[in-house]
Amino acid sequence: KRTSHISSFQKEVEILKMVDHPHIIKYITAYHQNASLNLIMSPVAQSTVKEYLASSGPIRNDFSRIQKWICCLSSALSHIHSRKIRHADIKPSNILIRDEDIFISDFGISRIVSEPDSTSSSISPSTPFYAAIEIATRQRHGRKADVFSFGCVVVELLTVAH
Structure with missing residues (x-):
């Protein structure tokens, strides 16, 4: 199990090094300390969209x-x-907020896919509420499943705004 955890950690670091976008959390470094694997990323979040959705007050109607x-x-x-x-x-909960900016984070279960439309029939550990029907029914799925999950987040954001 430890080898699997290290492999997953290394894969996440590899993926973080591949992305460079103003709205994706930035990889700074990784280190091992006291049997713990750690990532340092930037920026430090003040909250998440999950916390934002649970908040009350005028900020929710912006x-x-x-x-x-x-x-x-x-x-x-x-x-x-x-x-x-x-x-x-x-x-x-994987979308971070810092000041007025927003960042996608948590690439822990991300995968590198060979082709733009490649699909996988493997079971994805995605969060069920945000998972595309293909994942829930264990059918082949690809990056379009991310678009479905993004759509779920958009619906939540828009319904909170009204």
């Missing part, structure tokens, strides 16, 4: 901010896919 975030996230996801990467876990 439609112009939400519109900007949706554009930023779609650009970031497009960049991820252009690098032949499937994130595999787009959800509010």
